[in-house]
Amino acid sequence: MVAFEAVTKRFGGSGGQPGFTALDGIDFSVPRGAITGIIGRSGAGKSTLIRLVNGLERVSSGRVLVDGVEVGGLSETALRDLRRRVGMIFQHFNLLSSRTAFDNVALPLEIAGLDARAIREKVAPLLDLVGLGDKANSYPSELSGGQKQRVGIARALATSPKLLLSDEATSALDPETTHSILELLKRINAELGLTVLLITHEMEVVKTIATDVAVIDRGRIVEAGRTFDIFTMPRHETTRALLSSSLGVKLPEWVRSGLQPQPLAGGRVMVRLIFFGETAFQPLTARLVSEIGPGVNIMAGTIDEIAGEPFGSLVVSYASDPAVLERAARFYAETGLTTEVLGYVA
Template structure:
């Protein structure tokens, strides 16, 4: 649905020049929910603004459903924007208009008459769960309700692509989950492609089928959300996900970790359960294999893009014969492991 090919974007000139995007290559699959994650200033917002022509690439190509955005006239851009809906962090509703009239605005601009607008807006209000709030003004709505109006407005022109610019970062966790569930349902029922940018890893983990990681204007890692979250390869990705996967060690334990083992030390290993290993009783089998002197220090069960994923941090003696039995067990079962270090 969307393709970035060698896209670069510069702002300013001379000594004040700044490169926001640097040779971006990325594809957004049709019907997918693709998340773009990165730190503040990494280039996320610039990237998404290129899709609907709010910014123009300095070089390279951005195409939406086969149409090159940079080559469109003003008339062509207006046509593109009817096919690309957008929802915003701070809702961007008009305070003088009711929920109904905010949703109706793009249809009025498109020239529809009042009857056609009513026939379109009513079902949209029902879709986002606001059928009884049509005549309410933004000041009378909660943050979640305002965002639902924003989503309905973005869907008014029946777009094929929905852009989300930090759409949940101004909401509380419970409201965020309800908005994500709505976006997921819209994606499934309408077959709408969704491209979202966020700094909230939980958002991507919950809703995105695919993810791209951007750092200093470059895409450093991309792929299926489950694959990226369970086996991040780039240091930026690992840093962004460090607090997300639920097995961080307490400070007193981290402070005592050593890179090399001494006599009598214990090894700390992170075990990762997914795919074929997700539902097997491997912890009990590990204890049976290497002995009962095993401590469980941290653990979590997650769901990433709808797939089960679990992690467990265990400690056991770093004696050569114990390590050999453990390594043999890991090889036989296909259990993914990572040595975190050694403690006295």
């Protein structure tokens, strides 16, 4: 649906100065019908990336294609037509305070030249879709933050887009309202077959809604793939840092500070066990104890859901005696259990 091909975007630069490179050689595709999240730290290039999709910014080099059409090669007229097929919702809603909810949703249809009857036939069902059929005549000042965002979503859908862009759309909302907006976006994606591309710094948002994810750092895509795969086995240090506070288990500082990279005589190894797929529903911890002996301590654990799939994480410790480590390694290989050695303690 959307493809970035060797995309670079620079700002400024004159008199021989190179300026600032916001995006540097981006190669990345957004699957049709998927909900794809772009995550990264502030200033990583997320907003610039999404603004290239609807032509609010132009590439310095490379190509951005939407449904096979190169955005950078469009005339102003063709670009306006593209924007009618690409909806966008914003962090701060961008509603007109002087217009009712109905009139805010109707605005893009008025610009497109539809008559009053066609507008009514389009807007009323959209307000019903987002759960605001009874708020048609309310002004933004009379609506809650979540209701304002629902109006923004309905407005973005008014021109029947095939692609919906979300720029930190839940960042200004409380957790309960965020959840309801995410559920709405998931339902719209499923019912309308809409491709959704969202940027956010909230890992919980991506974990809840996105089927695919890309991690951007200093203008480069450093990791991309299925959300479940990226979240359960992050490979890049930036991804691990972003996920550190939102996924898996956290050990107390006194435990973490005592971990050593090499085995200690008479010490113990600390191992993170990762459960997903078939292993999520098997009594593997009990079998581990049976295999290597009763000296297994459970240090911490959690169970979660990522993109609709179960995921569990358990930290255990046991003797780092070579014979015990060999039995444990054999058990992990036989069961297919994913593990990560966190370190060794006395």
